[in-house]
Amino acid sequence: MKAVVYTQFGPPEVLQLKEVEKPAPRDTEVLIRVHAASVNYGDLIARNFKNITARQFNMPLPLQLLSRMYLGVSKPKVNILGSEFAGAIESTGQQVTRFKVGDQVMGYLGQRMGAYAECLCMPEDGLLALKPANLSYAEAAAVPYGAITATSLLRHAHIQPGDQVLINGASGGIGSAALQLARYYGAQVTGVCGTPRLEYVKSLGADRVIDYTSSDFTQNGETYDLIFDVLGRSSFSRCKPSLKPDGVYQLASFKMKPLLQMLWTGMVGGRKVICAMSSEKSEDLVFVKELIEAGQYKSIIDRSFPLDEAAAAHRYVESDLKLGNVVITMQGSD
Numbered sequence: 168m169k170a171v172v173y174t175q176f177g178p179p180e181v182l183q184l185k186e187v188e189k190p191a192p193r194d195t196e197v198l199i200r201v202h203a204a205s206v207n208y209g210d211l212i213a214r215n216f217k218n219i220t221a222r223q224f225n226m227p228l229p230l231q232l233l234s235r236m237y238l239g240v241s242k243p244k245v246n247i248l249g250s251e252f253a254g255a256i257e258s259t260g261q262q263v264t265r266f267k268v269g270d271q272v273m274g275y276l277g278q279r280m281g282a283y284a285e286c287l288c289m290p291e292d293g294l295l296a297l298k299p300a301n302l303s304y305a306e307a308a309a310v311p312y313g314a315i316t317a318t319s320l321l322r323h324a325h326i327q328p329g330d331q332v333l334i335n336g337a338s339g340g341i342g343s344a345a346l347q348l349a350r351y352y353g354a355q356v357t358g359v360c361g362t363p364r365l366e367y368v369k370s371l372g373a374d375r376v377i378d379y380t381s382s383d384f385t386q387n388g389e390t391y392d393l394i395f396d397v398l399g400r401s402s403f404s405r406c407k408p409s410l411k412p413d414g415v416y417q418l419a420s421f422k423m424k425p426l427l428q429m430l431w432t433g434m435v436g437g438r439k440v441i442c443a444m445s446s447e448k449s450e451d452l453v454f455v456k457e458l459i460e461a462g463q464y465k466s467i468i469d470r471s472f473p474l475d476e477a478a479a480a481h482r483y484v485e486s487d488l489k490l491g492n493v494v495i496t497m498q499g500s501d
């Protein structure tokens with residue numbers, strides 16, 4: 168089968184189309200013919216991992232060291248990128264009961280990756296769900312990572328109907344999912360993003376949008392029940408006046424200081440800091456599939472690139488021009 172392989176860390180050009188051995192499913196695995204895989208934050212970081220600074224990694228140093236052990240120190244240990252995908256079940260292991268040949272699915276492989284390929288194997292009890300009937304493979308491929316991560320993280324925030332929620336980083340994988348989930352939970356949502364993506368964030372259902380390049384949301388006098396910061400570019404001290412008295416400041420990306428603030432604010436009353444790691448569950452993917460089929464959650468594709476143009480897809484995402492999700496599609500896909 169064909170796959171996009173990389174054997175050294177570096178710029179998009181390290182991604183090379185190659186012929187590799189087609190995997191065979193074990194007894195409890197399914198073999199999936201991939202139709203589309205998205206290009207997300209994790210792919211860009213993993214491709215260039217050797218050169219990623221602690222600031223770019225956005226998480227505590229021990230987690231960066233763990234990822235380094237997994238992804239490789241001087242050379243990549245994982246040679247095929249792509250953590251989220253949509254495709255069809257081509258064959259199943261003998262003990263598989265949850266899926267059958269022909270099922271259209273979407274899934275998340277996490278750091279294991281491997282979706283920039285014509286086929287992949289994964290356990291049937293992995294992060295895999297049927298594809299929403301009303302999405303194309305390309306649209307479905309961009310759903311799993313953001314949906315699973317945001318559903319899990321927002322569980323800690325206990326959003327109530329009528330809450331005022333601000334998402335700092337609303338145009339990315341996690342933020343676009345968090346925005347739509349917060350709307351579903353009944354909140355009024357303000358999305359913060361860069362200038363080119365203001366319309367995209369509005370089209371996802373944001374009640375208000377703020378351009379972080381021209382205005383500072385902590386200075387406009389508005390207050391929120393939840394400020395959810397994806398990249399951790401704000402700080403609790405700056406956001407405190409923008410939080411309601413019992414408001415929550417939640418970070419998807421955090422270092423040591425916010426962790427200490429979480430401990431401290433957990434002991435005293437008032438505004439709270441939450442730093443949490445997502446606990447990924449396939450039930451959350453099934454939940455979002457149902458929201459999509461009910462018309463309450465969208466996946467908007469900006470551009471699709473064929474498998475042999477994976478490097479161009481990465482260059483495009485890094486260019487700051489993207490206005491939605493970017494996917495890589497396989498030959499013969501819709």
Ligand SMILES: NC(=O)c1ccc[n+]([C@@H]2O[C@H](COP(=O)([O-])OP(=O)(O)OC[C@H]3O[C@@H](n4cnc5c(N)ncnc54)[C@H](OP(=O)(O)O)[C@@H]3O)[C@@H](O)[C@H]2O)c1
Nearest residue numbers: 208225336337338339340341360361364400419420444445
């Ligand atoms: N806690 C967990 O369990 C967990 C799990 C997975 C990932 N993460 C973390 O989540 C982060 C990746 O999130 P993602 O996949 O959503 O990334 P992404 O797709 O690259 O999106 C990043 C978002 O941040 C926005 N942004 C960039 N600079 C900003 C600034 N100065 N101020 C405000 N917003 C800014 C971007 O806006 P524009 O593009 O419009 O400029 C975009 O909306 C990583 O740091 C990763 O470590 C955490």
